Amino acid sequence: MNASPRIEIARILCPIDTTEFSEHALRHAAAIARWYGAELRALFVHVMAPAIDVLPPLAGPPPILTLTPERRREILDHLQRFCAGATGGYAVDLRVEDAPNVAREILAQAGVWPADLVVLGSHGRSGFQKFLLGSVADKVLRLAPCPVLVVPRRVDRAPTPGDPTFDRILCSIDFSASSLRALEYAMTMAEEADAELTVMNAIEMPPELRETPLSADFSVEAVRAHAEAAQQRRLLELIPESVRTFCKIETAVVEGRASREILRLAAAKQADLIVMGVQGRGALDLAIFGSNAQQVTKESSCPVLVVRGSV
Template sequence: MKTIMVATDFSERSDRALRRATLLAKHFGAAMSLVHVVDDDQARRIVESEREIAGRLLHELATTVRDVDGVTCATRLILGAAFAGIAQAVEEIAPDMLVIGPHRRQALRDVFIGTTAERTIRTVTVPVLMVNAAPTGPYRHAMLTTDLSEGARCAARNFSTLEIGRGARISILHVFDAPALRLGMRHAMPKSGKEHYLDGESKNAARALSQFVHSSELEPIDKIVRHDESTPAQEILNTAKGEAVDLIVIGTHGRSGLAKFFLGSVAEKVLRNADRDVLAVPPSTAP
């Protein structure tokens, strides 16, 4: 990893992202680029005032990163809509990874247009790290998630290339469905029959996951299968908590593809509800 870009709005959320990015930059010997977007859909005097203030704040942050942390740090100030400005900066700077803070939860607005974080992740072609937890050191346990699709395979390989989990325990989770338990057969099955059926589905899922890992050249890696008792996103979050995962890795292209990355998708629900860091990885970093 050579370049890490951090999008900041100078909030406490962004400070968390900056700290994690700094730790990663020191770990990899990478350079950092701090980016702030000033909303230009305002009165000109307000835009000019915000640009001046933002320029000073960016300079102060970059100076601290360089002088205190010893990390090379550049800055970029862009006028435009937040997600569009960030996407523009990604295209111009071409970082290996973009780091952002968690989105602000504005429920009604999010339902109709999505958060800046989500819109950014849909737009850019580089991995995006959403920092939800306070950074305290290197990641200890990174958990990939997979639906066994080709998109998930490519995202997993790109995660391996990124090496953000270097030195950490790496595991991969597959949440499997048990169709008969979702249909009208649930109540018709005796308890022993349900257990037998679920055991068989679990073994099938484990075999499928092992084949996926082998064909993706991801070994050695810990393999985890979980039955989808609620929703795939909730099972991912529950497993992350139970396994003490501090980095969830999720592909932005699954069986539906990026064009159908709609409200309610697994990736979006994980991003919105995770209390730990989430790395959203596209299957290809090529434009």
């Protein structure tokens, strides 16, 4: 690769609920918006619930509770104060929408605007595990029409105005279209922040299992070394020289389950951003998504940017 890819982020959508988790997310969204001069939209979804839980026989459909004008103004006033404190004065377009389903409304808003990035706050390991499995974040991560940045509650600090958000970025590559697209985001963000970028590949199947020993001098160590060297060459070929001018780049090839090795290397490098790709949007992709990206987003102590190859 000879040219440095450029990623444009012009519109950032950040769903909020006024908890500390969404405040962390909004701070990150505002910091990224400053980098790119992007529009920032905060979305609060008021769930339209039935007025009663149990219907008398033949009563017909229940009435739907919507916000009164007075209650809507109260919520808007509270959210405006919340956004002002979290964004450090960066302009934010605040939207309050009535909808029966939070995830579907986030996805709809992201698609119609359209957003270039969605930033979500998580509720921690146990809470986020339930949150992900079949709930809001799971649907948004798998179905969003754009990349999604997940900000876990275990993030040590939220960015402050003027400070770089990400100094050490880890990007996991498996050479799929989605991971190559993720690398473009990682390189662009590393250039923007003058950050250190580590590009890694995890060899999940031990290379010697693919080889058939043909002689008594068959060497497992030699096979492993050959596989690692081959993957290192492939990683180096992906990185344009122009990117090295603006940021420090390292490559790493490790052996083991990808999600485990990503988390281990992120901790060792003290990464403050993990970037990774996921495949597709269909139900058949859940097994792939759940095995790596979902595990990383559940366990990570730093934000995780999830990118789809078709984005």
